[in-house]
Every structure is written in C-alpha cells, then in structure tokens.
Amino acid sequence: MAMKVKEVAELASISVRTLHHYDEIGLLTPDEVTSAGYRLYSDANLEMLQQILFFRELDFSLKEIKNIITNPSFDREEALHMHRRILLEKRQRLDQMIATIDRSVLHMRGEINMTAKEQFKGFDFSENPYEQEARERWGDEAVKEANQKLQSKSAQEQKTLADEMNTIYTRLAALRHMDPASEEAQAGITEWYTYLNNMGSYSPEAFRGLGQMYVDDERFTRNIDQFGEGLALFMRDAMAIFADHKS
Template identity: 90%
Template sequence: MAMKVKEVAELASISVRTLHHYDEIGLLTPDEVTSAGYRLYSDANLEMLQQILFFKELDFSLKDIKSIITNPSFDREEALNMHRRILLEKRQRLDHMIATIDRSVLHMRGEIHMTTKEQFEGFDFSENPYEQEARERWGDQVVDEANRKLQNKSAREQKAVSDEMNEIYTRLAKLRHTDPASDEAQEGITEWYTRLNNMGSYSPEAFRGLGQMYVDDERFTRNIDQFGKGLALFMRDAMAVFADRKS
C-alpha cells in the first residue's frame, strides 16, 4: 500500500524535509504523485530508502549513494550483506573501545593497572573516512601528496604527527571563546595551516574551504568539538580570517 511522505518520515525516523531533498536531487523519487501534489511511496521506494539509510550510517555521501544505487549492476541483497559485514566490524570495534573505557576507569581508580598499549586498544585511524570527499573537493593531487608523506613516515613518526595535531586542537579549544581575528587566535590557526601543509599542499582558499567543511559536515563537527564545544565553528571563522589576510 502506498504511503504518504509524513508516514514514511515517521516510519524511518527522518524528517519530511529530508525526503523532499532526496526527491529533489533524484536520490529517491516516489513512484506516484497525486494530482494534488502529494508524494506516495511504494514498497519498492521503501526498500530503496532502507538502502540509502544503511549507506548513510556508513558515512557515504549522498552523491556516492546515488551513484551506487542507480548503477545497473547494483544488487540489493549483495549490498545488504555488505552492510551487515561492515556494521558487525563496527560493532566489534565499538565493543572493544567500550571495554577499554571501562578498564581505564578502573585504572584511574587504582583498581587495576593498564599498560600504555592497553590504553589505546580499540583505536584504529589507519583509514580516513573523509578521503573521498577531500578528493572530490580539492582533487587527487592534494590527497595523494598527503598520503605519500604520511606513508613514508614510521609508525612512531605517524603517532607523533597525530599527537601534534591533537595538541594544536587542544590549544585552539582554549581560545574558542575569543575573537577569531585576534593575534593569539591567528597565531594558533597559522600553526594549524603549517601543520596541514607539512602533509599536503593547501592554498589559503582550500584552507578556507576545509574550515567551512568543519561546520557543514556533522562528522567533522562532532570529532573536532570533542576538544571543546564550538571549536569547529571557531576554527572555521579563524581559517576564513587567515585566508582573507593571505589573499
């Protein structure tokens, strides 16, 4: 039986606006539209929506999802099996991290002892979920150069890079309630610009675009704001000031 857009939104726990957007970009077009303009979704539409939401859960962009599900070779059962496999791997990784958190609490209380290696069990940043989006925005050259520089480093050097970036995030988080154009803020954001260019090749405008992504993409916002709520927005503004002064 066909379902109206509000019914589908409630069923899938998404907004009506989201469904309208999917229709507008050709990602999910309802099989029927009444003379009054009401969208009616068929069972096949609901099956496709399920696929879209699974892909979104795995951080695929809407552009990539559309490319995948509109491909003539797309196999729904094969995709579901892939979703299941990846989600099981994700669950295993999250379970491991939760166990590390529980042990860390006991370690802080002095009830057990954890080695430094045990404190970081469950973390795996060997793959960058934002790499494809970076390629689409700035081209392969910037990303390939960053990967090449990082891959040429030893594991110890790569950890040192990660630690340095986290230190910059921490210092910027302490400034996030100040004026992004202040000397202190710009000194910190210049350090961030220099750090990024040690890994790749970012023009001031690309740097500005990256800052905007920190706010536009909730995945970036969520990760950056772990260092302090509002840090992503502060960095966006500070990076824009930096780019303006370099232009």
C-alpha cells in the same frame, strides 16, 4: 500499502524536507503522486530508502549513492551484506573501546593495573580508509592553503578575520537546533562557505569533506562546540546538504 511523505519521514526518523530533497535530485522518487500533489511511497520505495540510509550511515555522499543505486549492476542484497560486514567491524571496535573505558575506570580506582598498551586498546585509526581518503582528497590541501594565506596577513587583518569567523560561528550556533536543510541554516552555512573561499579554495566536495572532519576529528569538534554543544554535527549535516545542492 502506499505511505504519505509524513508517515515515511516518521518511520525512518528523517525530515519531510529530506524526502523532498531526495525527490528533487532524483535519488528517491515516490512511485505515485496524487492529483492533489501528495507523494505516495510504495514498499519498493521504502526498501530503496533503507538502502540510501545505510549508505549515508557509511558517509557516502548523495551523489555517490545515486550513482551506485542507479547502476544496472547494483545488487541490493550484495550491498546489504557489505553494510553488515562494515557495521560488524565497527561494532567490534566500539565494544573493545567500551571494554577499555570500563577497565580504565577500575585502573583509576586502583582496583586493577593497566599497561600503556592496554590503555589504548581499540583505538586503532590506522586502518580507516574513509577518513584518510577524505583528508587527502578534500581536507588537508585546502586547510594548508588557508593557513598559509592567513599567516601572510598582518596581525590586524588576522584579528579581523578571526572576529568574522567567531561571528559566523555564533550565528550558526543559534541555528543548530533547526533542520540543517532549512532556509535559515543553509543561508548561514553559505556564509561559512563564502568565508572559507576567501581564505582558500574549497569545492563543494571539499566543503563536505571538511564538515565531516568537524565530527571525525575531536580537536575540531571540541573547538567548534565551544560555541554551542552539537554545533559541529549540525555544521557537518548542513555542509553536506549545501554540497549536494551545488553538485
């Protein structure tokens, strides 16, 4: 049975605006549109949406997902098996980290003794090719350039830039409970993009990668969330949508 856009949004726990955006960029076009303009999604559309959301969970960009799923050689079953393997590995690491937390609590109470090595069991980020690739491809070079440019400025200029940055963060914090794709959120994140490009050279993809680091790197998350809990996650999502529109 065909489903309306609101029903699909509720089913998949995403916004109607997200589905509209997927349609606009040709990522997920409903099989039917009524004469009144209502989008109707078929079972095949729902299967494709599920695949898209699996790829999004693994931090693929919408542009990458579109290239993958429109490739004639794309095998949905093979992709599902791949998703399953990756998620199982992720679950295994999370289970290990939870066990380490439980043992750490007992260690703090003096009920057990943990070696230094045991205290960090499960915290192995050396084999995270996605994060490393993001840093090398999008983050580090642009951040380095921005830092060098900042250090070349006078103390007063640095203070002015810092005040401007804090103002932008404060504005974005006030928007963080809104849909990241909303007009207000995108206007705010555009201001952030402009600010960063006055400091360095960020392509839309570099901007997306930087937003992902706001969530992946706890130092970024901690500093940004001082302006409002959840701000780093909101900015990550808004920056990704911004990059999709610019791609």
